[in-house]
Amino acid sequence: MIVAKDYSIELDVIEGNPTLKALDDVIIKPIDERPSKKFNIVLSITVTLLLILAVCVGFTFYFGIGLWGNNQPVAWAFDITNFVFWVGIGHAGTLISAILYLLRQQWRNGIARFAEAMTIFAVICAGMFPIIHMGRPWLAGYLIPYPNSHLIWPNFISPLVWDVFAVSTYLTVSLVFWYVGLIPDFATLRDRSTNKIKKTIYSIFSLGWRSSNRHWKHYEKVYMILAGLATPLVLSVHTVVSWDFAAAVIPGWHSTIFPPYFVAGAIFSGFAMVSTVLIFVRTVFNMEHIITIDHIEKMNKIILLTGSMVGYAYVIEWFMSWYSGTPFELFTAMNRAFGPYAWAYWIMVSCNVFSPQLFWFKKIRRSIPITLLIVILVNVGMWFERFVIIVSSLNRDFLPSSWHYYKPTIFDFGILLGSFGLFFTLILLFAKTLPVVSLAEIKSVVKGAQPDHRGGNHNA
Amino acid sequence: MPDKKLFGITALFDSPDSILNAAKKIKEAGYKNYDINTPYPIHGMDDIISAKPSKLSYITLFIGFSVAAFILSFMWWTLAINYPLVIGGKPYFPLPAFVPITFEFTVLLGVLSTVFGMIAIAFNLPYNSHPLLDTEYMRNVTSDKYGAIIEAEDPQFDEKKVKDYLMSLGGNSIESIYQPEEIKFKVFEPKFLIFLTIVAVLSAATTYISIDKLMYITPFDFMLNQKKGSAQAESSFFTDKYEMRQPPVGTVARGFLLYEFIRVADTNQFYGNPLLPTKKVLVLGQSKFLTFCSPCHGDYADDNSRLMAQFPPGPTLHSARVISFTDGKIYNIITNGQNVMPSYDSQITREERWSIINYIRVLQRAQNPKPSDFTTIKEFKKESGNVQN
Numbered sequence: 124m125i126v127a128k129d130y131s132i133e134l135d136v137i138e139g140n141p142t143l144k145a146l147d148d149v150i151i152k153p154i155d156e157r158p159s160k161k162f163n164i165v166l167s168i169t170v171t172l173l174l175i176l177a178v179c180v181g182f183t184f185y186f187g188i189g190l191w192g193n194n195q196p197v198a199w200a201f202d203i204t205n206f207v208f209w210v211g212i213g214h215a216g217t218l219i220s221a222i223l224y225l226l227r228q229q230w231r232n233g234i235a236r237f238a239e240a241m242t243i244f245a246v247i248c249a250g251m252f253p254i255i256h257m258g259r260p261w262l263a264g265y266l267i268p269y270p271n272s273h274l275i276w277p278n279f280i281s282p283l284v285w286d287v288f289a290v291s292t293y294l295t296v297s298l299v300f301w302y303v304g305l306i307p308d309f310a311t312l313r314d315r316s317t318n319k320i321k322k323t324i325y326s327i328f329s330l331g332w333r334s335s336n337r338h339w340k341h342y343e344k345v346y347m348i349l350a351g352l353a354t355p356l357v358l359s360v361h362t363v364v365s366w367d368f369a370a371a372v373i374p375g376w377h378s379t380i381f382p383p384y385f386v387a388g389a390i391f392s393g394f395a396m397v398s399t400v401l402i403f404v405r406t407v408f409n410m411e412h413i414i415t416i417d418h419i420e421k422m423n424k425i426i427l428l429t430g431s432m433v434g435y436a437y438v439i440e441w442f443m444s445w446y447s448g449t450p451f452e453l454f455t456a457m458n459r460a461f462g463p464y465a466w467a468y469w470i471m472v473s474c475n476v477f478s479p480q481l482f483w484f485k486k487i488r489r490s491i492p493i494t495l496l497i498v499i500l501v502n503v504g505m506w507f508e509r510f511v512i513i514v515s516s517l518n519r520d521f522l523p524s525s526w527h528y529y530k531p532t533i534f535d536f537g538i539l540l541g542s543f544g545l546f547f548t549l550i551l552l553f554a555k556t557l558p559v560v561s562l563a564e565i566k567s568v569v570k571g572a573q574p575d576h577r578g579g580n581h582n583a
Numbered sequence: 584m585p586d587k588k589l590f591g592i593t594a595l596f597d598s599p600d601s602i603l604n605a606a607k608k609i610k611e612a613g614y615k616n617y618d619i620n621t622p623y624p625i626h627g628m629d630d631i632i633s634a635k636p637s638k639l640s641y642i643t644l645f646i647g648f649s650v651a652a653f654i655l656s657f658m659w660w661t662l663a664i665n666y667p668l669v670i671g672g673k674p675y676f677p678l679p680a681f682v683p684i685t686f687e688f689t690v691l692l693g694v695l696s697t698v699f700g701m702i703a704i705a706f707n708l709p710y711n712s713h714p715l716l717d718t719e720y721m722r723n724v725t726s727d728k729y730g731a732i733i734e735a736e737d738p739q740f741d742e743k744k745v746k747d748y749l750m751s752l753g754g755n756s757i758e759s760i761y762q763p764e765e766i767k768f769k770v771f772e773p774k775f776l777i778f779l780t781i782v783a784v785l786s787a788a789t790t791y792i793s794i795d796k797l798m799y800i801t802p803f804d805f806m807l808n809q810k811k812g813s814a815q816a817e818s819s820f821f822t823d824k825y826e827m828r829q830p831p832v833g834t835v836a837r838g839f840l841l842y843e844f845i846r847v848a849d850t851n852q853f854y855g856n857p858l859l860p861t862k863k864v865l866v867l868g869q870s871k872f873l874t875f876c877s878p879c880h881g882d883y884a885d886d887n888s889r890l891m892a893q894f895p896p897g898p899t900l901h902s903a904r905v906i907s908f909t910d911g912k913i914y915n916i917i918t919n920g921q922n923v924m925p926s927y928d929s930q931i932t933r934e935e936r937w938s939i940i941n942y943i944r945v946l947q948r949a950q951n952p953k954p955s956d957f958t959t960i961k962e963f964k965k966e967s968g969n970v971q972n
Binding site for chain 2: 327330334340366
């Protein structure tokens with residue numbers, strides 16, 4: 124049975140027709156209330172993970188990175204895997220807040236704030252890894268070009284230095300973008316709160332914002348400029364990360380497909396993480412009418428698209444290793460799929476390529492439990508993708524006498540687990556202290572929030 | 584409240600359409616200093632308030648281009664001028680390899696300058712003492728109401744008239760906003776001075792402790808505790824108990840060839856000067872002579888030195904005895920020292936010593952010129968066109 128549907132009609136961004144006051148109340152409720160028992164339990168779990176991170180990193184700093192499983196020829200392993208994984212997670216946030224903004228996708232308004240916050244926290248997690256991977260983290264300062272007594276400058280030709288610039292720019296721009304979006308909300312919080320300390324804090328951060336329409340004009344313009352600058356930035360960041368690999372001459376890394384392949388993978392994993400977290404957030408904070416099932420469905424469609432692009436890249440990798448005519452490339456490809464790390468390769472393929480294909484079915488796209496299962500599988504798969512790219516390319520290098528089967532130690536696992544602790548602790552603290560949905564943006568897309576030039580009264 | 588100065592009259596509206604309508608009417612009535620406050624941007628309001636689009640994008644454009652030019656030339660300067668390095672066989676100015684950082688830096692500064700320009704220049708924020716803040720009006724317009732304000736500075740402003748006018752537009756909760764009392768702070772308030780003192784003491788103490796104490800506490804003292812032998816310590820490993828090892832018998836380390844004539848009084852017969860008195864050699868000799876020799880021997884080697892009467896003076900180098908010294912003898916004296924004069928072996932390189940000797944010879948000849956020298960000088964001056972004397 125074919126049902127004719129009019130796709131020219133936009134779906135409501137928000138279900139029901141809540142008043143603006145009611146939206147404020149729902150979104151600000153978690154900030155005003157004392158933390159619930161559930162919140163405390165979850166926070167204690169994530170803080171425990173964070174402590175594991177602190178302990179493992181402390182041990183690493185004291186004894187050196189010999190504590191990890193890394194050794195020649197697998198000099199990059201969990202640390203860089205985690206770095207690329209977390210940077211990738213961040214990409215969905217900027218995609219939602221910048222690219223979908225430029226494309227006038229109004230449904231982004233409900234999820235943009237949260238996704239931007241996730242970007243920042245994910246990049247914080249990511250930025251940690253190259254620094255602890257150095258073993259002597261205080262030497263990271265040499266990556267900044269400043270006139271020092273050694274008379275040396277960073278090597279601006281190295282992709283690793285590009286990475287420093289790309290990731291730190293990304294973090295700064297995401298923070299600024301996020302803060303600009305928060306200014307009107309801080310003003311709302313300031314005018315709602317009766318507690319003197321809270322009011323002072325909100326006043327400082329709101330900068331004295333008055334919601335003036337003379338200001339809104341500039342504000343919207345600047346938001347557009349930021350979105351326009353952040354869009355190429357987000358594509359460039361994972362491109363630069365991929366150059367860390369593609370500019371090397373290791374078979375399995377030295378490939379022109381890496382930049383688009385990494386960007387697609389980043390958006391794929393980022394959306395999976397956004398979905399994972401938002402599914403919990405909308406239930407816990409009773410925001411099913413703001414973060415609706417339509418949002419989840421739309422994100423699932425993007426996951427399906429980018430998942431297929433990633434699958435296509437896997438196929439092209441095989442083709443290129445054959446087409447290149449290099450025995451080393453072909454060996455690396457075979458080694459990936461059937462070598463000692465075949466288990467990781469097939470976990471990656473089944474999680475990333477096969478599982479999102481279920482999203483072709485509308486019923487599955489709109490089913491919360493199955494979506495949750497698939498997006499978690501995608502997260503696992505994307506972590507394994509980076510693991511496979513790094514470890515399986517390195518463990519059998521040109522010299523068979525130095526082949527080595529990499530095994531992570533308990534500290535590797537501790538730091539991986541701990542980075543999740545850091546991420547979710549920051550997420551929880553954010554959800555408790557700041558509005559998880561942009562008040563100003565969500566109000567502007569409520570039905571009747573914009574003038575219909577017929578004299579309608581929204582709040583009546 | 585007669586003392587307080589009126590800032591403006593506000594009115595609240597209930598729907599986006601009514602505020603749009605009110606804004607239109609206020610503008611048509613000829614008011615200049617008015618504002619519309621809404622919890623989110625209302626479509627179509629920009630056209631009513633002012634037709635001009637925001638000019639902030641020019642900041643982005645200007646800063647973006649300037650920063651791109653700056654960072655590109657900075658990278659070129661570091662890698663090609665300041666410390667030229669060939670990396671990976673690439674040229675000193677590999678433009679494609681400079682593109683990523685140029686791009687990232689442009690975006691970074693473009694974003695920061697735009698946002699700074701918006702907040703500081705366009706909004707004139709932070710402004711937490713604005714009269715509108717902390718009013719019932721503001722509490723409503725940041726939540727769910729749409730407000731309009733006509734400010735007292737407006738030329739047409741008349742309290743009664745404006746109130747009636749806003750009422751007639753359908754506005755409710757008409758409110759008069761007054762300027763807040765100005766609060767002034769004195770700089771020399773004792774509390775503030777005490778605060779400053781505490782900050783100064785605390786930051787000084789923190790700096791002192793972190794630099795002078797903390798850095799010598801485990802684990803930051805790892806540089807001091809290295810597992811290595813130091814030169815003068817007793818070795819528990821080698822049988823002869825020396826930490827510092829001797830080179831194998833009959834070998835000489837590179838650059839450590841000993842000077843053969845230590846404590847040999849007369850080496851006249853061993854050395855001739857390997858350097859000719861060219862201009863380059865004499866310039867080097869002059870600079871080294873002025874650095875190392877002149878403090879005692881005088882700038883013209885004539886015993887008239889800066890250390891006269893403070894230190895045993897060096898003898899003049901114009902005596903018949905010194906003139907009769909061979910170059911090798913002088914070389915030996917510089918190298919080994921003589922009487923009070925110490926050895927300059929470690930301070931003046933071999934080439935510089937020979938250059939100094941050439942320069943001393945020039946000084947000596949200048950004091951005792953031969954008649955032929957004058958003709959040479961005259962000819963030289965004629966050639967160079969300088970015939971005054």
